[in-house]
Amino acid sequence: MSNFVEWHVSLLNDSARVAAYAQAIAATVKPGDVVVDLGAGTGVMGLLACRAGASRVYAIEGGGMVEIVRRIVRANGFEDRIVCLYGDSKQVELPERADVAIADQTGPLGVGGGLFAIFNDARRRFLKPHGTTIPARVDLSVGPGEYPEGWAPIEFWDERPLGFDMSAMHDVARNVGYEIHFSPAQLLSEPARVLSFNLAESMAETSSGAATLVARRPGTLHGLFGCFSAELAPGIWISNSPLGPGTIRRRAWFMPIERPVALETGDSIGVMAHMMPAEEIVTWKVEVTGRDGVAKEKSTHSTFKGTLIAKEDLYKMRPDYVPRLSPAGEIERAILDLCDGTRSARQIAQEVCQRFPKNFSSAGEADAAVNRTIGRKTR
Amino acid sequence: MSIETIKIELNSVVVAAADQVSCDLEGEAAVLNLKTGVYYGLDDIGASVWRMLNEPRRVDELVDALLGEYEVDREECQRDVIALLGELAVRGLVEINDGLEV
Numbered sequence: 226m227s228n229f230v231e232w233h234v235s236l237l238n239d240s241a242r243v244a245a246y247a248q249a250i251a252a253t254v255k256p257g258d259v260v261v262d263l264g265a266g267t268g269v270m271g272l273l274a275c276r277a278g279a280s281r282v283y284a285i286e287g288g289g290m291v292e293i294v295r296r297i298v299r300a301n302g303f304e305d306r307i308v309c310l311y312g313d314s315k316q317v318e319l320p321e322r323a324d325v326a327i328a329d330q331t332g333p334l335g336v337g338g339g340l341f342a343i344f345n346d347a348r349r350r351f352l353k354p355h356g357t358t359i360p361a362r363v364d365l366s367v368g369p370g371e372y373p374e375g376w377a378p379i380e381f382w383d384e385r386p387l388g389f390d391m392s393a394m395h396d397v398a399r400n401v402g403y404e405i406h407f408s409p410a411q412l413l414s415e416p417a418r419v420l421s422f423n424l425a426e427s428m429a430e431t432s433s434g435a436a437t438l439v440a441r442r443p444g445t446l447h448g449l450f451g452c453f454s455a456e457l458a459p460g461i462w463i464s465n466s467p468l469g470p471g472t473i474r475r476r477a478w479f480m481p482i483e484r485p486v487a488l489e490t491g492d493s494i495g496v497m498a499h500m501m502p503a504e505e506i507v508t509w510k511v512e513v514t515g516r517d518g519v520a521k522e523k524s525t526h527s528t529f530k531g532t533l534i535a536k537e538d539l540y541k542m543r544p545d546y547v548p549r550l551s552p553a554g555e556i557e558r559a560i561l562d563l564c565d566g567t568r569s570a571r572q573i574a575q576e577v578c579q580r581f582p583k584n585f586s587s588a589g590e591a592d593a594a595v596n597r598t599i600g601r602k603t604r
Numbered sequence: 605m606s607i608e609t610i611k612i613e614l615n616s617v618v619v620a621a622a623d624q625v626s627c628d629l630e631g632e633a634a635v636l637n638l639k640t641g642v643y644y645g646l647d648d649i650g651a652s653v654w655r656m657l658n659e660p661r662r663v664d665e666l667v668d669a670l671l672g673e674y675e676v677d678r679e680e681c682q683r684d685v686i687a688l689l690g691e692l693a694v695r696g697l698v699e700i701n702d703g704l705e706v
Binding site: 396400430431433499501503504506508525527529530532534536539540541542543544546 | 623625626627628629630632634636638639640641643644645646647691
């Protein structure tokens with residue numbers, strides 16, 4: 226996906242996804258309902274809600290796309306019913322409570338983009354008691370995968386690219402997820418649901434689940450395929466699993482293990498998945514046991530291990546670390562202190578330019594620093 | 605659990621907790637508590653202790669190993685290791701059992 230235009234084309238061209246959302250919104254939104262869209266994108270969810278009879282839609286969009294939504298709303302004659310609000314939904318205030326909160330599924334595991342925090346906040350501040358969320362529930366499933374083509378970028382680092390030792394990437398390559406499409410033929414057993422999130426209820430910051438799978442055919446285990454299923458409304462599902470229900474075009478996740486393992490029919494594959502959605506950290510453990518009870522492989526992986534942490538940042542994780550503002554932090558604090566409700570952005574830029582002459586070679590640089598700082602932190 | 609209430613003796617047996625993941629950073633380490641989401645950074649000596657905690661170890665065994673690796677006074681080493689294990693225990697990153705056979 227090369228740019229946001231193509232991204233939105235892919236979303237709107239995914240007929241299974243669009244049909245499922247349209248059906249779910251038609252089944253959920255009643256005439257006269259108030260609806261909040263927690264990340265409007267092109268605004269299509271709000272348009273569908275109006276079509277279902279919503280009397281008011283609050284379409285919240287945190288990016289410049291909000292201007293496109295406003296034009297689309299006007300072009301379709303819904304400006305009297307759809308209110309477009311710019312900002313992070315967690316910072317926005319609504320003048321009334323909503324009957325329905327909608328957010329699209331993001332990411333290969335269905336809970337990316339801060340979805341939990343967005344729904345936790347919306348339930349607390351936006352929704353009426355017994356208000357409805359779309360989706361209502363998100364499940365995460367994993368299945369053991371035979372995926373030699375997916376193994377190539379992993380073993381690549383052990384094969385001395387250009388004749389250099391690049392094995393420093395060995396662990397990183399085994400501790401990140403790869404966005405892929407897989408087919409049912411690549412599964413070594415049926416996938417199993419390991420996590421389930423009810424978006425209508427407050428969600429814990431961390432969740433884990435486990436399952437034991439049994440190889441249904443011989444093959445080579447390269448890792449787990451992770452995918453989500455989301456129940457948008459009772460009986461209406463979307464999923465990025467090729468097995469459905471309601472398969473959409475979104476890519477799933479390949480979660481590699483330490484080394485390929487030869488499986489025989491009947492071998493046991495113990496899997497554990499752990500998620501910290503706010504930090505977008507996923508951990509997976511895989512334990513393979515032969516039919517004879519002999520352990521074949523056991524490994525633990527986590528995107529935490531795949532996160533590149535510089536030593537310079539590591540010491541900041543120590544509890545005895547005493548933080549002090551960096552020069553950039555000093556400038557940001559000065560800018561925020563100057564946001565006292567009396568000074569204009571131009572006046573603030575002039576002031577910081579005078580206070581930090583070594584850091585700004587032109588007024589334009591100071592203007593840019595002020596714009597970056599005040600963007601989401603002022604009103 | 606507060607650090608004052610954690611009792612760690614030289615014959616205590618310590619092992620890394622199950623609900624954590626760690627990554628090695630050229631001798632140093634970062635540990636993440638999967639239950640709380642809290643990160644913890646370890647310097648090179650702390651990381652040496654951490655690597656040994658993949659399996660249950662007596663505290664005096666950890667101290668002996670460090671004395672073989674670093675030039676440090678035994679009493680100081682014992683004090684530092686017990687303090688480190690206390691910090692890790694408070695953060696739920698290690699489990700401590702008193703005087704069990706390894």
